[in-house]
Amino acid sequence: MKITHLRIMAVLLVLLFFQEANAQTKSARGKLFIIGGGSRSDAMVDRIIKEAGLQQGGYGIILPMSSEDPDSAVYYANQQFIKQGIRTVYGVIFRKGQTYSAQKLDSVRNAKLIYISGGDQVRFMGVVQGTDIEKAIHDAYNKGCLVGGTSAGAAVMSKIMITGNELKHPDYASTFRNIEPANIETKPGLGFIENAIIDQHFVKRSRYNRLISAIIEFPEAKGIGIDEATAILVSGNTAEVVGDSQVIVFENPKRSKIEKGGKLSAKGIVMNIYLAGETFSLK
Numbered sequence: 001m002k003i004t005h006l007r008i009m010a011v012l013l014v015l016l017f018f019q020e021a022n023a024q025t026k027s028a029r030g031k032l033f034i035i036g037g038g039s040r041s042d043a044m045v046d047r048i049i050k051e052a053g054l055q056q057g058g059y060g061i062i063l064p065m066s067s068e069d070p071d072s073a074v075y076y077a078n079q080q081f082i083k084q085g086i087r088t089v090y091g092v093i094f095r096k097g098q099t100y101s102a103q104k105l106d107s108v109r110n111a112k113l114i115y116i117s118g119g120d121q122v123r124f125m126g127v128v129q130g131t132d133i134e135k136a137i138h139d140a141y142n143k144g145c146l147v148g149g150t151s152a153g154a155a156v157m158s159k160i161m162i163t164g165n166e167l168k169h170p171d172y173a174s175t176f177r178n179i180e181p182a183n184i185e186t187k188p189g190l191g192f193i194e195n196a197i198i199d200q201h202f203v204k205r206s207r208y209n210r211l212i213s214a215i216i217e218f219p220e221a222k223g224i225g226i227d228e229a230t231a232i233l234v235s236g237n238t239a240e241v242v243g244d245s246q247v248i249v250f251e252n253p254k255r256s257k258i259e260k261g262g263k264l265s266a267k268g269i270v271m272n273i274y275l276a277g278e279t280f281s282l283k
Helices: 002-028 041-052 071-084 102-109 120-127 133-141 208-217
Strands: 031-035 058-065 089-091 113-116 146-150 160-166 182-188 196-200 222-226 229-233 238-243 247-251 258-260 263-265 271-275 280-283
Touching: 031 041, 041 071, 041 113, 041 146, 041 229, 041 238, 058 102, 071 089, 102 133, 113 133, 120 133, 120 160, 120 182, 120 229, 133 146, 160 196, 182 208, 196 208, 208 222, 208 247, 208 263, 222 229, 222 263, 271 280
Parallel strands: 031 146, 058 089, 058 113, 113 146, 196 222
Antiparallel strands: 031 229, 160 182, 222 247, 229 238, 238 280, 247 271, 258 263
16 A cells, blocks of 8 residues: 555656656747838837847847848848847857857857848758757757847748748739739748737738638638738737737638638638737737
């Protein structure tokens, strides 16, 4: 009887240990700073610095692989941090197919800020997807790093990533002309947000048709449209709006999808518009 009791106590202690370890891991998770593109005010950069804790030490890195000109992307992004008195942000460039040293990967893994530049989100994921680079980014986030990005660097944050391409209309346009089935192209992103799809430059470029198409085709996901000069700061399951404009959130709670005459229809779509300082749930 005593042996059985001791075994039960041992099992309970092991379970308690893992619960505490899991709680510590969750509390150590970082935050996301997702910018819809356009300009970044000094106040926004200050908020990035504050959330990353760079004033207390440590360093940040800029990952510019979305850009056609990564060196310029590093330079212009870094100038904003220097202007605000932070000189410990550095560019780290990876190239597709190359092998990298443990030291270079550790520079990502140990950063307090990882900032992903604008450009082409498909180009960025083409470099990092399935590599030790992607793993290092996630390791940093799980240690408490602030992972930020603008424009293409915003699109990569979600598990389902909008590429910007229309499958039925290959000539690029900044917004979709129609709401129709099998038109929106998506690829895997970094997956920090699993139950939402991020769109950027949203109000300025009238990308409503694109995001509405996305939430009809992927009804389990929220559609989050972030305007230029605006961001969401994600901590846990809460997103706070930061910046000058608006964030538009679409939901398809009824999982409605009807195809007719080559067009999409849906009922019960919900839209909310958020301003700076307001919050919404990602659940």
